[in-house]
Amino acid sequence: TQLLEQSPQFLSIQEGENLTVYCNSSSVFSSLQWYRQEPGEGPVLLVTVVTGGEVKKLKRLTFQFGDARKDSSLHITAAQPGDTGLYLCAGPHLFETGNTPLVFGKGTRLSVIA
């Protein structure tokens, strides 16, 4: 069974601080995605990382895919209250490609206090 473990589960920080959240698995994934979900809404895709060692930046967010494609991290610089939400990592089921179901982690619930 493919599992994605996310840590920490909860994170509460002050505006302006930096933070990193992690997504780990014992399985290799062909790619990993990061989503953000706000209350009452569905997850919204932030980024997809495909190549081992890949780093992608989205404004103040930096995503990294581990060399072995078993883990990923999300680093937020100078967090803002608008970053508050549930951050989910997800990967395609059974190392498949194409449009396949996703396996999700349990998420990291981030709260940024002004």
Added chain:
Amino acid sequence: GAGVSQSPRYKVAKRGQDVALRCDPISGHVSLFWYQQALGQGPEFLTYFQNEAQLDKSGLPSDRFFAERPEGSVSTLKIQRTQQEDSAVYLCASSSAGTDYEQYFGPGTRLTVT
């Protein structure tokens, strides 16, 4: 609108009732996915369709759950004889051919079984 829509947004059912949850995917999207998200958890895969064909229903928790997409567009998830453990948010996502893993989620239907 151009996004995935789901109805109803909220549903309260007495234990033993049947419910039907509707998903309207983005027009032209070939693949459609159903996920279940329990409180404080990440989404878990239920079933998915490519056009009208149901390719995988391995995530459906019991034979009380049934999904269909008869014309390859709108999909309905039906739960018969609802139980308290069915209480969750049911998310629908769609994706188009050639956009690996980029699933667009609807806002979900929150089902509460009393």
